[in-house]
Amino acid sequence: MKNKILFIAFLLLVFSCGNDDSEDNVSIPEVSTEDGRRMQVSDLYDFQIKVNQTAHVALLDGLVSASHDFSSNPTEVELLALQNAWKTSFLNWKSNEVFNLGIIQSSFIHTRINQWPINFEAIEENILVEETLDNDFVSSKGANTKGYSAIEYLLFHDTSNIVLIELTTANNAEKRMQYLLALIENLNEQSIILKEFWGEVEPSFKSNLETGVNGSQNQVVNAIIAGLESMKGTKIEEALNAESDGVIYFEAYRSEISKEALIENLETLNNSYLGDYIGEEGFGLDDYLIEVLDRPDIDIAIQETFQVALNDLYDINGPIEDTLVSDIEALDNLRVDLQTIIGLLKTDFSSAANIVVTFNDTDGD
Structure with missing residues (x-):
């Protein structure tokens, strides 16, 4: 009787093993973990980061041109064109700023492009200094007195008519114009540095899985x-x-x-x-x-x-x-x-x- 029970148990074991479909119920990934990571970060770089960095530099080239046009012919029409160029570039930056990661973040380039809120009192103090307000001057100052938000302050802090007067005929108008042009030049320079930096870290970014x-x-x-x-x-x-x-x-x-x-x-x-x-x-x-x-x-x-x-x-x-x-x-x-x-x-x-x-x-x- 004992042998019969053991034999039946053996047959049940063999039958259950032979009909075990548990492997069919295990979900096999379509893509391996490493390949998935590789495709995700590579596509993000190629189709998002790289493309947007290139577009950002091009738009800031346009902002620089608009600032020169305004400086040469400071009219309300040229001011409006400069303000619109700033808006377009700034909104493009909003699609770039979110990728402040890894070595990019530790370089603090993003803060030199846009630090918000800005210190508008320090900006006004900078305008009053005796030295020339150029790119080197801007580079030597803190992040909260330069970049997109500092330019916005100079271009939009009051009505267009008052802003135009401040940049043309008011006291310290020449210095104010100098600072505006220097801020835009410095911003353009930083955007180029960031684009080149991303190019340098591309291989490590894509391979760091x-x-x-x-x-x-x-x-x-x-x-x-x-x-x-x-x-x-x-x-x-x-x-x-x-x-x-x-x-x-x-x-x-x-x-x-x-x-x-x-x-x-x-x-x-x-x-x-x-x-x-x-x-x-x-x-x-x-x-x-x-x-x-x-x-x-x-x-x-x-x-x-x-x-x-x-x-x-x-x-x-x-x-x-x-x-x-x-x-x-x-x-x-x-x-x-x-x-x-x-x-x-x-x-x-x-x-x-x-x-x-x-x-x-x-x-x-």
Whole structure:
């Protein structure tokens, strides 16, 4: 009887092994982890970072030309052309600033291109010095007195008529014009340095596929999180929490294109996640989630929250500066939207992809 029981048990074991389809239930990744990382960071560099750096330099060449035209013929028409050239270049920068990562971040080039808020009192003091206000002078000064935001202050801090007078016939007009031209020249120079620097680090950026804080994909995800945190915190929450005159906490309130700047930021982050670049469909972080990690659930959640935030931003009527009076709820909804995306990236995505989150917000959320 004992032998019969053992024989039956043996047959059941053989039958179960022969019919074991557990291997069929194991999801085999379509793309290996290393190949997925390689494609994601390479496409991001080739189709986003490299393309945008080239476009940024070209636009700043145009800003330099517009500044020379205005200096030679300081009319209201030329001032308007210069202001528009600044807006176009600045908005392009919003698609570049989010990739302040790794060795690029440690070089502090980004802060020399745009540091916000600026110290307008120090700018006014710089204009009054006796020395020549040229590129070397600007280079010697702190980041909060140069770059995009300093130029915005000179071009937009008052009505166009007053700005024109300040730069042409008012006391210290010549020095003010010198400083404006020097700021634009210095900004152009820094953009070229940044573009060349990215070219130098391209090989290491594309080949650094390790896990942990030094890996390129890890740095990219942290840069996206940092970009979202910046939008939510310093670009929205400070305006919401201000006891008075909250409008001054919007990044581009003088030129009234803060909303357009936020849209450029958010669209860039969304497209970088999707691998949806201008004229190219690359391998994005969404593809990495699906084809490497087999986590379409996380991808769906992230894509949906990005779209909700974008729609809420698009739906804000007029300059975002006006929402503090007309529709503060819309601004708070946008803040919540951004926090939802941040939460998904910090927890769900980072856990699935073994990302070490090194950026932490300061408000405890």
